[in-house]
Amino acid sequence: xxFDKVFEVEWSASQETMPKGRFPFLTxxxxxxxxxxxxxxxxxxxxxxxxxxxxxxxxxxxxxxWHCHYLLCLSKTYSHYDCRSWPSLEEHFGKDEGAxxxxxxxxxxxxxxxxxxxxxxxxxVMQDTYSDTAxxxxxxxxxxxxxxxxxxxxxxxxxxxxxxLYRIVRLQFMQRPYRQNLHAFRSRATRKVMVLSGEGxxxxxxxxxxxxxxxRDPENxxxxxxxxxxxxxxxxxxxxxxYALKGEVTLPLDEWQCILTSGDHILEVHIPGGIPMDFxxxxxxxxxxxxxxxxxxxxxPFKAFCCGxxxxxxxxxxxxxPDSNIVRFQREYYLFxxxxxxxxxxxxxxxxxxxxxxxxxxDTTLRRAVxxxxxxxxxxxxxxxxxxxxDLDRGTEVYRKMIKQE
Numbered sequence: 001x002x003f004d005k006v007f008e009v010e011w012s013a014s015q016e017t018m019p020k021g022r023f024p025f026l027t028x029x030x031x032x033x034x035x036x037x038x039x040x041x042x043x044x045x046x047x048x049x050x051x052x053x054x055x056x057x058x059x060x061x062x063x064x065x066w067h068c069h070y071l072l073c074l075s076k077t078y079s080h081y082d083c084r085s086w087p088s089l090e091e092h093f094g095k096d097e098g099a100x101x102x103x104x105x106x107x108x109x110x111x112x113x114x115x116x117x118x119x120x121x122x123x124x125v126m127q128d129t130y131s132d133t134a135x136x137x138x139x140x141x142x143x144x145x146x147x148x149x150x151x152x153x154x155x156x157x158x159x160x161x162x163x164x165l166y167r168i169v170r171l172q173f174m175q176r177p178y179r180q181n182l183h184a185f186r187s188r189a190t191r192k193v194m195v196l197s198g199e200g201x202x203x204x205x206x207x208x209x210x211x212x213x214x215x216r217d218p219e220n221x222x223x224x225x226x227x228x229x230x231x232x233x234x235x236x237x238x239x240x241x242x243y244a245l246k247g248e249v250t251l252p253l254d255e256w257q258c259i260l261t262s263g264d265h266i267l268e269v270h271i272p273g274g275i276p277m278d279f280x281x282x283x284x285x286x287x288x289x290x291x292x293x294x295x296x297x298x299x300x301p302f303k304a305f306c307c308g309x310x311x312x313x314x315x316x317x318x319x320x321x322p323d324s325n326i327v328r329f330q331r332e333y334y335l336f337x338x339x340x341x342x343x344x345x346x347x348x349x350x351x352x353x354x355x356x357x358x359x360x361x362x363d364t365t366l367r368r369a370v371x372x373x374x375x376x377x378x379x380x381x382x383x384x385x386x387x388x389x390x391d392l393d394r395g396t397e398v399y400r401k402m403i404k405q406e
Contacts, residue, residue, distance in 0.1 A: 004087040007067060010078060014070035015063060023066060025107035026052040034106035037113070038133040044147045048106075051099040061092065065100070069107045072158055080158035086151045098140050098148015105133055105154055108161035115163045119296045128167040129160050135274050165270070168289045170281040172270040175293070175300055177263055182238065182336055183226070184260035184304070184386065185251055192402045193388065194251065195334055196235035197244055198262070199226040203236070203337075207243025213342040213379035222246055233258075240399035242314040242335030242383050259388065260303050267293065269307035269387075273348070277311075277325040283332070283396075290389040305387040308338055310345025312383030319369040326366070333385025334399040342379035346370070 024030055031052060032045050055061045068086075071078045089097040109130065116126050133149075136157065140148045149157065159165040165174040181198030197203075202210040205220025224244075227234040232252050237245045260266070267289065271277065286305065293302060314335060316326050347353045349370055354360040357375055362368045370380065391398045 006085055006087060007064065009082075010071060010075055011067060013075075014067040017070060017074065018063065018066045022056050023062070023069070023107075025069065025110075026056060026065065026103065028052075030110075031103070031106065034109045037109050037127070038106070038130040038137075039127070040134045040137055040147070044137065047147055048099055048103060051093070051096050052103060054093075054096075055100070055103075065104070068101075068104045072104065072154075073108050073111055073161075080162065081155050083158075084152050084155045086154075095144065095146055096148070098144060098150065099146060100148075101151060101154045102133075102137055102140075102147060102149045105149055105157045105161070108158060112161040112163065119163075121166070121296055125166055125168060125292070128169075129165065129172075132160055132167065132172070132272055133157055135272060139273075166289075166292070167272065168292055169285040170271075170275070170278060171285040171289070172272055173285075173289045173293070173305070174268040174270065175297070175302065176266060176268045178260060178266045178304070178306060179262065180306070180336070180338075180384065181262060182260075183228075183233070183235070183258060183262075184334075184388075185233065185256040186259045186388075188255055188257055191391075191394075193259070193334060193391070193399060194249070194256070195238040195240075195336060195386065196226065196233065196249070196251075197224045197238055198235075199224060201236075201244075203244045203246075205246070207239070207245065208337045208381070209339045212337070212339050212381050215379070228253075238334075238336045240334045240403055242312070242330075242337055242385075244337065260386070264304075265300060265302045266304045266306045267302050269305050269309075271307075271309060271311055277329060279325050279328045282325075282329060286332075286387065286389075287392055290392055303388070305389070306384070307333065308382060308384045310340075310348060310380065310382045312385050313344060313381050314383055315373065315378070315381065316369075319373055320365065324365070328396075330383075330385070331397045331400055333387055336384045336386070338382055338384040340382035342381070344380045344382040346380060 028049055031048050035045050055065050072080050072083060089100055093100055136149050136153045137147050159174055165172055181201060182195055183198065184193060184195045186193050201224045203221055204210050204217035210216050210221050224236040232250055234248055234250050237249045239245055311326055312330055312335060314330065320327050349367060350360050357371055360371055362371055
């Protein structure tokens with residue numbers, strides 16, 4: 001075998017199932033159909049067909065293409081996230097290596113369509129969900145001059161193709177277990193929500209996680225404890241504006257109900273690029289998602305929407321006007337701190353990782369605000385947030401209003 005050892009996983013099993021002749025997903029018609037389904041421009045079709053022809057002419061590349069398809073579409077044990085470690089194929093494809101992985105992504109479209117139709121997923125949701133493939137293929141083309149995707153994006157796209165992620169209007173929602181060391185409680189009397197930190201988390205004096213942005217606070221920081229028995233829960237309160245409050249609160253469990261804890265099923269919220277963050281479209285996305293998932297996945301109930309993103313960086317509330325879509329988006333969440341580096345979101349904002357900030361463009365309000373912040377010695381962090389579906393009918397800024405009413 002001519003390829004990296006990472007491809008040896010399940011190699012024998014894949015080769016035993018390899019069909020003779022040209023694989024269905026490498027035929028001219030299949031490539032055109034899959035490109036149309038995901039919304040790729042017609043000009044991508046002849047290019048991808050030419051790369052498919054190169055694969056079909058080389059027995060080793062055919063075996064590799066089938067193996068990659070097998071691992072991501074047919075294997076019962078392989079995690080699609082592992083394809084992020086797949087090696088560069090520049091030696092075999094040159095500048096066309098991204099096209100090989102784009103063809104592998106497109107190979108999963110028919111299987112995805114079959115699953116989605118079995119669940120009664122509306123055609124519009126299917127089309128919107130698959131469109132992320134085109135978004136990332138265009139992004140690759142802007143960077144490299146040809147159509148393709150990286151292995152990291154290939155892993156991301158198979159969340160869509162394996163039936164875990166759906167785009168509904170403006171947002172994407174992915175079915176996942178809740179992985180934060182935070183616990184949410186709701187008042188039985190008032191419906192107020194309080195989020196408590198889990199055990200053993202180190203916070204700085206400003207309520208952010210110690211080490212975020214490379215900053216530590218040995219003098220003012222503290223480490224949390226979390227105690228829960230049959231009668232009460234004791235822990236550190238997370239303020240809905242996204243920071244921990246030093247000290248502890250006690251909640252009697254005859255008055256407060258635990259509504260979210262680690263391991264519960266949630267919907268991860270992701271924000272695809274390509275169009276502005278229209279606030280009304282975002283609110284509509286949440287409402288439709290709250291109906292969509294119980295309707296089409298009654299066997300997968302969820303307890304909350306959860307987002308972790310540079311877009312939930314609460315520093316933006318000081319950097320941007322209060323009516324900006326980013327600030328309005330944040331204020332719909334019960335925000336919480338997450339650990340992140342010092343330039344979270346920078347490459348998403350500027351499209352390049354400028355080391356010389358003076359060379360970065362200042363052509364939007366957001367870019368100017370970020371550059372001013374960084375050049376003044378600041379850093380960029382990410383943030384997390386929760387929204388509970390039963391609160392969607394309570395207006396805007398629900399969780400911030402709960403605190404103001406105290």
